[in-house]
Amino acid sequence: MAGYLTGFDNDFFSQFDHMRRQMNRLFGESGGATGIRSVTAGTFPAINVGASTKHVDVYVFAAGLDSEQFQLSLQQNLLTIAGERKIQLPEGVQSYRRERFNGAFKRTLALPDDVNPDAVEATYRDGVLHIVVQRAEEVQPRKIEVK
Amino acid sequence: MSNSKTVQPAESAAEVKSELALLPSVDIYEDAKNITLKADLPGVSKEGLSIELDGETLTIEARLNTDMPESMTTLYADVSGNRYVRRFSLSSELEVGKINAEMKNGELTLIIPKREDLQPRKIEVKAG
Numbered sequence: 001m002a003g004y005l006t007g008f009d010n011d012f013f014s015q016f017d018h019m020r021r022q023m024n025r026l027f028g029e030s031g032g033a034t035g036i037r038s039v040t041a042g043t044f045p046a047i048n049v050g051a052s053t054k055h056v057d058v059y060v061f062a063a064g065l066d067s068e069q070f071q072l073s074l075q076q077n078l079l080t081i082a083g084e085r086k087i088q089l090p091e092g093v094q095s096y097r098r099e100r101f102n103g104a105f106k107r108t109l110a111l112p113d114d115v116n117p118d119a120v121e122a123t124y125r126d127g128v129l130h131i132v133v134q135r136a137e138e139v140q141p142r143k144i145e146v147k
Numbered sequence: 148m149s150n151s152k153t154v155q156p157a158e159s160a161a162e163v164k165s166e167l168a169l170l171p172s173v174d175i176y177e178d179a180k181n182i183t184l185k186a187d188l189p190g191v192s193k194e195g196l197s198i199e200l201d202g203e204t205l206t207i208e209a210r211l212n213t214d215m216p217e218s219m220t221t222l223y224a225d226v227s228g229n230r231y232v233r234r235f236s237l238s239s240e241l242e243v244g245k246i247n248a249e250m251k252n253g254e255l256t257l258i259i260p261k262r263e264d265l266q267p268r269k270i271e272v273k274a275g
Contacts, residue, residue, distance in 0.1 A: 035223075045189075046225035050215035057219065061189035061226055063253030089176055093183075099172040100187050109223070127189035127253015 037108055044101035047109065056111050056133045063127030070129055074117045079131070082106040168232040179266060182241065182259045188231055189253040196250060198257070200243055205235045207255065240265040
Protein backbone atom coordinates (compact mmCIF):
# COMPACT_ATOMS: atom_id res chain seq x y z
CA MET A 1 0.00 0.00 0.00
CA ALA A 2 0.94 3.60 -0.31
CA GLY A 3 2.94 5.19 2.46
CA TYR A 4 1.32 6.74 5.43
CA LEU A 5 0.91 10.43 6.00
CA THR A 6 4.08 10.17 8.01
CA GLY A 7 5.98 8.22 5.36
CA PHE A 8 8.11 9.17 2.40
CA ASP A 9 7.15 10.56 -0.96
CA ASN A 10 6.05 7.70 -3.09
CA ASP A 11 3.15 8.80 -5.17
CA PHE A 12 3.19 9.34 -8.87
CA PHE A 13 2.39 13.06 -8.72
CA SER A 14 5.36 14.03 -6.61
CA GLN A 15 7.70 11.92 -8.69
CA PHE A 16 6.38 13.44 -11.87
CA ASP A 17 6.70 16.93 -10.46
CA HIS A 18 10.24 16.22 -9.36
CA MET A 19 11.10 14.93 -12.84
CA ARG A 20 9.56 18.00 -14.46
CA ARG A 21 11.65 20.30 -12.28
CA GLN A 22 14.80 18.39 -13.16
CA MET A 23 14.01 18.61 -16.85
CA ASN A 24 13.34 22.32 -16.60
CA ARG A 25 16.66 22.79 -14.89
CA LEU A 26 18.50 20.89 -17.61
CA PHE A 27 16.82 22.21 -20.70
CA GLY A 28 15.22 25.46 -19.66
CA GLU A 29 11.51 26.12 -19.69
CA SER A 30 11.13 26.45 -23.43
CA GLY A 31 14.50 25.70 -24.98
CA GLY A 32 14.69 29.34 -25.99
CA ALA A 33 16.57 32.23 -24.42
CA THR A 34 16.19 32.61 -20.67
CA GLY A 35 14.88 35.96 -19.45
CA ILE A 36 17.62 37.82 -17.59
CA ARG A 37 15.34 38.39 -14.58
CA SER A 38 13.63 35.01 -14.77
CA VAL A 39 13.90 32.70 -11.79
CA THR A 40 14.16 28.96 -11.20
CA ALA A 41 10.89 27.07 -11.44
CA GLY A 42 9.28 26.81 -8.04
CA THR A 43 10.53 30.17 -6.76
CA PHE A 44 8.07 31.88 -4.44
CA PRO A 45 5.85 33.58 -5.42
CA ALA A 46 4.83 32.23 -8.83
CA ILE A 47 3.82 34.98 -11.25
CA ASN A 48 1.69 35.16 -14.39
CA VAL A 49 1.59 38.24 -16.62
CA GLY A 50 -0.97 39.02 -19.29
CA ALA A 51 -1.44 42.05 -21.47
CA SER A 52 -4.20 43.67 -23.47
CA THR A 53 -3.95 46.87 -25.46
CA LYS A 54 -5.25 48.87 -22.46
CA HIS A 55 -3.53 47.33 -19.46
CA VAL A 56 -1.01 44.80 -18.20
CA ASP A 57 -2.18 42.35 -15.54
CA VAL A 58 0.18 40.68 -13.09
CA TYR A 59 -0.99 37.78 -10.95
CA VAL A 60 1.16 36.92 -7.95
CA PHE A 61 0.40 33.51 -6.41
CA ALA A 62 1.20 34.09 -2.75
CA ALA A 63 -1.13 32.32 -0.36
CA GLY A 64 -1.47 33.06 3.32
CA LEU A 65 -0.43 36.72 3.43
CA ASP A 66 -2.35 39.86 4.26
CA SER A 67 -2.61 42.66 1.75
CA GLU A 68 -0.48 44.93 3.99
CA GLN A 69 2.39 42.47 3.82
CA PHE A 70 3.21 43.26 0.19
CA GLN A 71 5.50 46.07 -0.89
CA LEU A 72 5.05 47.01 -4.49
CA SER A 73 7.01 49.47 -6.52
CA LEU A 74 6.96 50.39 -10.16
CA GLN A 75 9.88 52.34 -11.50
CA GLN A 76 9.37 53.10 -15.16
CA ASN A 77 8.42 49.63 -16.33
CA LEU A 78 10.20 47.64 -13.62
CA LEU A 79 7.77 46.11 -11.18
CA THR A 80 9.11 44.88 -7.86
CA ILE A 81 7.03 42.74 -5.54
CA ALA A 82 8.46 42.18 -2.10
CA GLY A 83 7.20 40.91 1.21
CA GLU A 84 7.72 38.49 3.98
CA ARG A 85 5.87 35.38 4.83
CA LYS A 86 6.43 34.10 8.32
CA ILE A 87 5.25 30.65 9.22
CA GLN A 88 5.59 29.74 12.83
CA LEU A 89 4.80 26.29 14.03
CA PRO A 90 3.08 25.97 17.39
CA GLU A 91 5.51 25.04 20.11
CA GLY A 92 6.20 21.45 20.92
CA VAL A 93 4.80 19.91 17.74
CA GLN A 94 6.51 17.27 15.71
CA SER A 95 7.03 18.46 12.17
CA TYR A 96 6.98 16.06 9.22
CA ARG A 97 6.98 18.35 6.23
CA ARG A 98 7.89 21.98 5.69
CA GLU A 99 7.48 22.57 2.00
CA ARG A 100 5.77 25.94 2.11
CA PHE A 101 7.83 29.05 1.56
CA ASN A 102 8.88 30.79 4.76
CA GLY A 103 10.83 34.05 4.77
CA ALA A 104 11.37 37.21 2.78
CA PHE A 105 10.84 37.34 -0.96
CA LYS A 106 11.43 39.80 -3.74
CA ARG A 107 10.78 39.50 -7.44
CA THR A 108 11.39 42.06 -10.15
CA LEU A 109 9.98 41.89 -13.62
CA ALA A 110 10.11 44.11 -16.65
CA LEU A 111 6.69 45.02 -17.96
CA PRO A 112 6.19 46.37 -21.47
CA ASP A 113 7.86 49.78 -21.90
CA ASP A 114 4.63 51.70 -22.36
CA VAL A 115 3.04 51.16 -18.93
CA ASN A 116 1.93 54.17 -16.95
CA PRO A 117 3.55 53.97 -13.48
CA ASP A 118 0.95 56.38 -12.09
CA ALA A 119 -2.03 54.19 -12.93
CA VAL A 120 -1.60 51.02 -10.87
CA GLU A 121 -4.15 49.13 -8.84
CA ALA A 122 -3.65 46.02 -6.76
CA THR A 123 -6.10 43.70 -5.02
CA TYR A 124 -5.42 40.61 -2.93
CA ARG A 125 -7.99 37.84 -3.04
CA ASP A 126 -7.88 34.09 -2.31
CA GLY A 127 -4.11 34.21 -2.04
CA VAL A 128 -3.52 35.92 -5.39
CA LEU A 129 -2.34 39.49 -5.70
CA HIS A 130 -3.72 40.97 -8.90
CA ILE A 131 -1.91 44.09 -10.14
CA VAL A 132 -3.35 46.08 -13.02
CA VAL A 133 -1.11 48.65 -14.72
CA GLN A 134 -2.63 50.88 -17.38
CA ARG A 135 -0.78 51.36 -20.64
CA ALA A 136 -0.07 54.73 -22.15
CA GLU A 137 -2.76 56.15 -24.42
CA GLU A 138 -0.63 56.30 -27.52
CA VAL A 139 -0.21 52.52 -27.82
CA GLN A 140 -3.91 51.87 -27.72
CA PRO A 141 -5.15 50.97 -31.15
CA ARG A 142 -6.67 53.79 -33.08
CA LYS A 143 -8.98 53.54 -35.94
CA ILE A 144 -7.30 54.75 -39.08
CA GLU A 145 -9.62 56.45 -41.42
CA VAL A 146 -9.19 55.82 -45.07
CA LYS A 147 -9.84 58.91 -47.07
CA MET B 148 -19.31 -7.83 -14.99
CA SER B 149 -19.14 -7.12 -18.64
CA ASN B 150 -16.12 -7.89 -20.76
CA SER B 151 -16.71 -5.15 -23.25
CA LYS B 152 -14.52 -2.12 -22.89
CA THR B 153 -15.64 1.34 -23.68
CA VAL B 154 -13.13 3.05 -25.91
CA GLN B 155 -12.60 6.59 -24.77
CA PRO B 156 -12.11 9.13 -27.55
CA ALA B 157 -8.53 10.35 -27.65
CA GLU B 158 -8.12 13.59 -25.80
CA SER B 159 -6.82 16.52 -27.75
CA ALA B 160 -3.45 17.94 -26.74
CA ALA B 161 -5.13 21.07 -25.47
CA GLU B 162 -7.38 19.08 -23.16
CA VAL B 163 -4.47 17.10 -21.76
CA LYS B 164 -2.55 20.28 -21.08
CA SER B 165 -5.48 21.92 -19.34
CA GLU B 166 -5.79 18.91 -17.05
CA LEU B 167 -2.17 18.98 -15.83
CA ALA B 168 -2.37 19.12 -12.08
CA LEU B 169 -0.25 21.35 -9.88
CA LEU B 170 1.17 19.91 -6.70
CA PRO B 171 0.49 22.22 -3.76
CA SER B 172 3.18 22.71 -1.10
CA VAL B 173 2.23 21.50 2.35
CA ASP B 174 3.38 21.66 5.94
CA ILE B 175 2.41 18.78 8.19
CA TYR B 176 2.87 18.60 11.92
CA GLU B 177 1.53 16.64 14.83
CA ASP B 178 0.72 17.37 18.45
CA ALA B 179 -0.85 15.22 21.15
CA LYS B 180 -4.38 15.53 19.76
CA ASN B 181 -4.21 16.25 16.04
CA ILE B 182 -2.27 16.11 12.84
CA THR B 183 -2.40 19.49 11.13
CA LEU B 184 -1.91 19.87 7.40
CA LYS B 185 -1.50 23.28 5.80
CA ALA B 186 -1.54 23.61 2.03
CA ASP B 187 -0.88 26.60 -0.21
CA LEU B 188 -3.67 26.85 -2.76
CA PRO B 189 -3.41 30.38 -4.16
CA GLY B 190 -6.28 31.25 -6.49
CA VAL B 191 -8.73 28.84 -4.89
CA SER B 192 -11.92 30.00 -3.21
CA LYS B 193 -13.86 27.98 -0.68
CA GLU B 194 -16.25 26.95 -3.46
CA GLY B 195 -13.47 25.63 -5.69
CA LEU B 196 -12.11 23.25 -3.07
CA SER B 197 -12.99 19.59 -2.66
CA ILE B 198 -11.68 17.30 0.05
CA GLU B 199 -12.54 13.65 -0.38
CA LEU B 200 -11.92 10.63 1.70
CA ASP B 201 -11.93 7.19 0.09
CA GLY B 202 -11.03 4.56 2.62
CA GLU B 203 -7.82 5.92 4.07
CA THR B 204 -6.91 8.06 1.08
CA LEU B 205 -7.44 11.76 1.52
CA THR B 206 -7.61 13.72 -1.73
CA ILE B 207 -7.33 17.46 -1.82
CA GLU B 208 -8.46 18.79 -5.16
CA ALA B 209 -9.02 22.41 -6.07
CA ARG B 210 -9.76 24.45 -9.14
CA LEU B 211 -8.03 27.70 -9.81
CA ASN B 212 -8.62 30.08 -12.60
CA THR B 213 -5.47 31.09 -14.44
CA ASP B 214 -7.28 31.94 -17.65
CA MET B 215 -6.76 35.43 -18.90
CA PRO B 216 -9.71 37.29 -20.38
CA GLU B 217 -9.94 36.61 -24.11
CA SER B 218 -8.68 40.03 -25.08
CA MET B 219 -5.40 39.38 -23.26
CA THR B 220 -2.27 37.59 -24.33
CA THR B 221 0.00 35.80 -21.89
CA LEU B 222 3.40 37.44 -21.61
CA TYR B 223 4.80 35.19 -18.91
CA ALA B 224 3.44 32.28 -16.87
CA ASP B 225 4.91 30.35 -13.95
CA VAL B 226 1.52 28.74 -13.31
CA SER B 227 -0.02 26.92 -16.24
CA GLY B 228 -2.36 24.34 -14.72
CA ASN B 229 -5.90 24.94 -13.64
CA ARG B 230 -6.19 22.56 -10.73
CA TYR B 231 -4.27 21.37 -7.72
CA VAL B 232 -4.28 17.74 -6.63
CA ARG B 233 -2.56 16.04 -3.74
CA ARG B 234 -3.29 12.77 -2.02
CA PHE B 235 -2.30 11.44 1.36
CA SER B 236 -2.87 8.07 2.92
CA LEU B 237 -3.99 8.38 6.48
CA SER B 238 -3.43 5.82 9.16
CA SER B 239 -6.08 4.03 11.15
CA GLU B 240 -5.66 5.87 14.44
CA LEU B 241 -6.98 9.08 12.87
CA GLU B 242 -10.60 10.15 13.24
CA VAL B 243 -11.26 10.63 9.55
CA GLY B 244 -14.88 11.55 10.14
CA LYS B 245 -13.95 14.55 12.23
CA ILE B 246 -11.56 16.36 9.89
CA ASN B 247 -11.93 20.11 10.11
CA ALA B 248 -11.10 22.25 7.08
CA GLU B 249 -10.67 25.99 6.83
CA MET B 250 -9.70 28.18 3.89
CA LYS B 251 -8.23 31.65 4.26
CA ASN B 252 -6.28 33.74 1.74
CA GLY B 253 -5.63 30.69 -0.40
CA GLU B 254 -4.26 28.74 2.56
CA LEU B 255 -5.97 25.51 3.56
CA THR B 256 -5.78 24.24 7.12
CA LEU B 257 -6.88 20.66 7.76
CA ILE B 258 -7.04 19.42 11.32
CA ILE B 259 -7.19 15.64 11.56
CA PRO B 260 -7.94 14.49 15.11
CA LYS B 261 -6.46 11.33 16.54
CA ARG B 262 -8.74 8.79 18.17
CA GLU B 263 -9.04 9.64 21.83
CA ASP B 264 -8.39 6.13 23.06
CA LEU B 265 -5.21 6.09 21.01
CA GLN B 266 -3.75 9.38 22.07
CA PRO B 267 -0.29 8.92 23.49
CA ARG B 268 -0.03 7.82 27.04
CA LYS B 269 3.05 7.81 29.05
CA ILE B 270 4.47 4.36 29.27
CA GLU B 271 5.94 3.64 32.60
CA VAL B 272 9.09 1.72 32.69
CA LYS B 273 9.29 -0.43 35.73
CA ALA B 274 12.47 -1.59 37.19
CA GLY B 275 12.88 -5.30 36.61
